[in-house]
Amino acid sequence: MIQRPLILICNDDGVYAPGIKALTEVMQKLGDVMVVAPDSPQSGMGHAVTISDTIKIADMSKEVNYPKYSCSGTPVDCVKIAVNKLAPRRPDLVVSGINHGSNSSINVIYSGTMSAAVEGAVMGIPSIGFSLCDYAYDADFETAKPFIHQIAENVLKSGLPKGICLNVNIPHTKEIQGIKVGRQAKAFWDEELDERQDPRGGTYFWLTGVFRVPDEGKDTDEFALANGYISVVPVQYDLTAYPFLNEIKNRLEHVGENQKG
Numbered sequence: 001m002i003q004r005p006l007i008l009i010c011n012d013d014g015v016y017a018p019g020i021k022a023l024t025e026v027m028q029k030l031g032d033v034m035v036v037a038p039d040s041p042q043s044g045m046g047h048a049v050t051i052s053d054t055i056k057i058a059d060m061s062k063e064v065n066y067p068k069y070s071c072s073g074t075p076v077d078c079v080k081i082a083v084n085k086l087a088p089r090r091p092d093l094v095v096s097g098i099n100h101g102s103n104s105s106i107n108v109i110y111s112g113t114m115s116a117a118v119e120g121a122v123m124g125i126p127s128i129g130f131s132l133c134d135y136a137y138d139a140d141f142e143t144a145k146p147f148i149h150q151i152a153e154n155v156l157k158s159g160l161p162k163g164i165c166l167n168v169n170i171p172h173t174k175e176i177q178g179i180k181v182g183r184q185a186k187a188f189w190d191e192e193l194d195e196r197q198d199p200r201g202g203t204y205f206w207l208t209g210v211f212r213v214p215d216e217g218k219d220t221d222e223f224a225l226a227n228g229y230i231s232v233v234p235v236q237y238d239l240t241a242y243p244f245l246n247e248i249k250n251r252l253e254h255v256g257e258n259q260k261g
Helices: 018-027 075-086 107-108 112-124 144-158 221-226 242-260
Strands: 006-010 031-037 057-059 069-071 093-100 127-132 164-170 178-181 187-195 203-212 230-236
Touching: 006 018, 006 075, 018 031, 018 093, 018 144, 031 075, 057 093, 069 075, 075 112, 093 144, 112 127, 112 164, 112 230, 127 144, 144 164, 164 221, 221 230
Parallel strands: 006 031, 006 093, 031 069, 093 127, 127 164, 178 230
Antiparallel strands: 057 069, 164 230, 187 203
């Protein structure tokens, strides 16, 4: 008997988010699913892990017809504990999302959704993060589902290079033009810290900002999304700046030699 692929499903919006429900429905067509997700929203947690507190797991499997757990930790904690403790065997694919909101461009480094996918890549498991550019709780995921199915099916069949995962962002439109693979746009948040006073006279800050995209390249994720295409960017956890490696080596290694002498 041929064993169906085991697909681990995580997110950062929490185990009750509509996005993870939609992603689970798609993945059930491709394999056996297992859901391990935070018990509360963890957006913006990046690659945080829990090291100063305990991690608690609640088994929700009786509510559904597949293994499902809520986790008190971060999205990365969810992947770690799922692979190392909860999964009956090593997952064949890790998928994260569907996130309520974009994780394109610079947002990838803040994203709990993408950090769960990156953690899967760290473990050597083909992994994908899916995000829909609609922050609404009741966002409509139906248009995106066939594309998500195709992308996940392709990765299951053909795999991904070790250490690389996919960052998939889906435009907020019912007229998706197709899929474009490209690079991460050079963009940034023009941030402001709104200073306010609480009723007791204490000062607190509210982080706000405007997303700026000065990058005019037509090969970027932002360009694809702006033109109605699903954006796919291959992402790696190796942050080494290879083009600068030799220059900084020449500048600094001789300094160490001079100090030694």
